[in-house]
Amino acid sequence: MSGISRRKFLAASVAVGAATTLGGTKKALAAGSFSGYPNSMGVLVDLTRCIGCRSCEAACNKEQKLPDPNLPFDDMSVFDQTFHHGTQKRRTDESAYTVVNRYTPEGSEPIYRKVQCNHCAEPACLSSCFVNAYTKTKEGAVIYDGSVCVGCRNCMIACPFNVPAYSYSSAFGAVVKKCIFCHETRLKDGLPPACVEICPQEALTFGKRKDLLKIGHQRIQTHPGRYIDRVYGEKELGGTHWMYLSPIPVEEVGFDPRPGNEPIISHVKEFLGVVPMVLAIWPALFTGFHLLAKNQEGHGDHEHDTEHQHDEEGGQQ
Amino acid sequence: MSAKQILTTLMMVLALIVVGSTTMAADMPEQVSLDTMVELFEAVEFDHDMHSELGEDCSVCHHHTTGTGTTDDRCISCHANSDELETVACINCHVSDPFSSEHLSRESQEIYQFHIDRPGLKAAYHWNCIGCHEEMDGPTGCEDCHARTPEGDEFYHKDATGSADEGGHH
Numbered sequence: 001m002s003g004i005s006r007r008k009f010l011a012a013s014v015a016v017g018a019a020t021t022l023g024g025t026k027k028a029l030a031a032g033s034f035s036g037y038p039n040s041m042g043v044l045v046d047l048t049r050c051i052g053c054r055s056c057e058a059a060c061n062k063e064q065k066l067p068d069p070n071l072p073f074d075d076m077s078v079f080d081q082t083f084h085h086g087t088q089k090r091r092t093d094e095s096a097y098t099v100v101n102r103y104t105p106e107g108s109e110p111i112y113r114k115v116q117c118n119h120c121a122e123p124a125c126l127s128s129c130f131v132n133a134y135t136k137t138k139e140g141a142v143i144y145d146g147s148v149c150v151g152c153r154n155c156m157i158a159c160p161f162n163v164p165a166y167s168y169s170s171a172f173g174a175v176v177k178k179c180i181f182c183h184e185t186r187l188k189d190g191l192p193p194a195c196v197e198i199c200p201q202e203a204l205t206f207g208k209r210k211d212l213l214k215i216g217h218q219r220i221q222t223h224p225g226r227y228i229d230r231v232y233g234e235k236e237l238g239g240t241h242w243m244y245l246s247p248i249p250v251e252e253v254g255f256d257p258r259p260g261n262e263p264i265i266s267h268v269k270e271f272l273g274v275v276p277m278v279l280a281i282w283p284a285l286f287t288g289f290h291l292l293a294k295n296q297e298g299h300g301d302h303e304h305d306t307e308h309q310h311d312e313e314g315g316q317q
Numbered sequence: 318m319s320a321k322q323i324l325t326t327l328m329m330v331l332a333l334i335v336v337g338s339t340t341m342a343a344d345m346p347e348q349v350s351l352d353t354m355v356e357l358f359e360a361v362e363f364d365h366d367m368h369s370e371l372g373e374d375c376s377v378c379h380h381h382t383t384g385t386g387t388t389d390d391r392c393i394s395c396h397a398n399s400d401e402l403e404t405v406a407c408i409n410c411h412v413s414d415p416f417s418s419e420h421l422s423r424e425s426q427e428i429y430q431f432h433i434d435r436p437g438l439k440a441a442y443h444w445n446c447i448g449c450h451e452e453m454d455g456p457t458g459c460e461d462c463h464a465r466t467p468e469g470d471e472f473y474h475k476d477a478t479g480s481a482d483e484g485g486h487h
């Protein structure tokens with residue numbers, strides 16, 4: 001499913017929800033008041049600095065112990081790969097939590113954009129997950145506990161950036177996989193992510209989200225003509241922790257230019273608020289799925305698994 | 318004259334010569350070994366002599382720190398006539414750990430508007446080097462300057478041979 005169709009899917013569900021409200025309840029449950037942890041971290045991605053060297057991909061592969069790539073990380077032919085009849089560039093998947101894509105707008109030098117989870121302040125993946133596999137940490141990362149994931153793909157459909165992917169190791173072992181901001185190995189100890197550290201160009205600036213916003217606006221001001229006047233992710237979708245400075249309009253580098261400033265959670269809550277029964281039934285349903293899955297999967301150690309779910313807050317997979 | 322006296326005299330003469338020649342040029346290193354990434358790449362032996370002959374002006378790379386005026390728009394309002402600083406090496410201002418928590422908290426105390434968001438060492442080198450090399454047809458490819466170590470080859474998966482469209486589920 002392409003990004004657009006996924007978003008349409010969600011929009012359609014929201015529309016169905018809204019249509020049945022008969023007015024009145026709309027927005028009653030809207031979120032958007034959560035301003036986030038004050039000292040949480042983020043990354044400012046400066047597209048004018050990135051040279052498309054793919055070192056960040058290599059660093060992520062090593063740090064997250066991902067499978068060997070098909071092509072070396074210094075092979076630039078990957079920029080020519082397209083999917084879905086040329087409509088889609090490379091996307092992140094279970095063996096690559098980050099990919100760099102090249103855009104060649106007319107009359108301009110190529111522009112490269114690194115793709116990974118944007119660690120939304122109010123993550124749609126999190127709010128769409130019925131087994132509470134996701135956690136937004138105080139450091140700013142959106143992490144997940146693979147041991148409770150039932151592979152339902154809700155988060156994949158909900159994410160406005162097409163990020164979560166699944167590893168299909170066995171029929172019932174589908175488990176979400178995505179960038180976790182290097183939370184376990186680095187972020188929680190105050191260290192920058194592996195991709196940030198390797199970047200030769202400092203295209204990725206790590207810091208407190210509130211400082212990055214200042215830095216972003218200052219760069220725009222001090223270098224007239226270098227950037228469009230926008231820090232993408234400052235407000236979009238309720239704010240993201242990975243944000244972008246671009247020399248050209250964001251739609252030309254593959255972003256949705258008008259995602260709105262409402263977090264997706266508002267829509268989801270609205271939708272769910274309309275049919276309260278759904279709230280009551282779905283968790284039970286998914287817990288049932290989950291137990292079923294776990295029962296079928298292992299015979300010896302599944303009790304172990306379930307015990308671990310609650311104390312391993314969002315352990316990385 | 319005892320041997321000791323001779324030695325003392327010699328040392329004094331030597332000291333005088335050294336002091337006398339402590340002009341900027343003599344301070345300049347002929348070569349600088351850039352060795353902060355030696356795990357993945359061999360150190361780069363930067364030929365400072367050759368580059369300083371090429372550059373018209375020290376400030377092209379050293380901003381306002383060499384006492385030779387400055388050409389950088391952003392430095393000029395405060396540093397048009399600044400003296401030479403005691404330390405002018407890149408690493409004295411561009412730290413090698415720009416994102417460590419220690420450095421980030423130091424940075425958040427920074428009061429000089431134009432000194433915030435200062436690039437770390439690696440970025441400072443690359444911006445300066447690549448920018449100029451592009452203009453002057455110098456080397457710009459990663460391995461033109463950085464020979465990879467065996468660990469570097471492994472890091473970039475030099476030997477990966479799968480086909481481009483294999484695997485993944487796009």
Ligand code: SF4
Pocket residue numbers: 116117118119120123124125126142158159160161162163164178
């Ligand atoms: S970018 Fe997608 S996966 Fe990442 S936090 Fe936001 S909604 Fe979740």
Ligand code: SF4
Pocket residue numbers: 059060061063064097098116178179180181182193194195196
């Ligand atoms: S933050 Fe960590 S997990 Fe995310 S893309 Fe960078 S290296 Fe990979």
Ligand code: SF4
Pocket residue numbers: 049050051052053054055056057100112114198199200201202203204
């Ligand atoms: S390492 Fe930095 S410069 Fe290289 S592709 Fe990644 S973001 Fe761009």
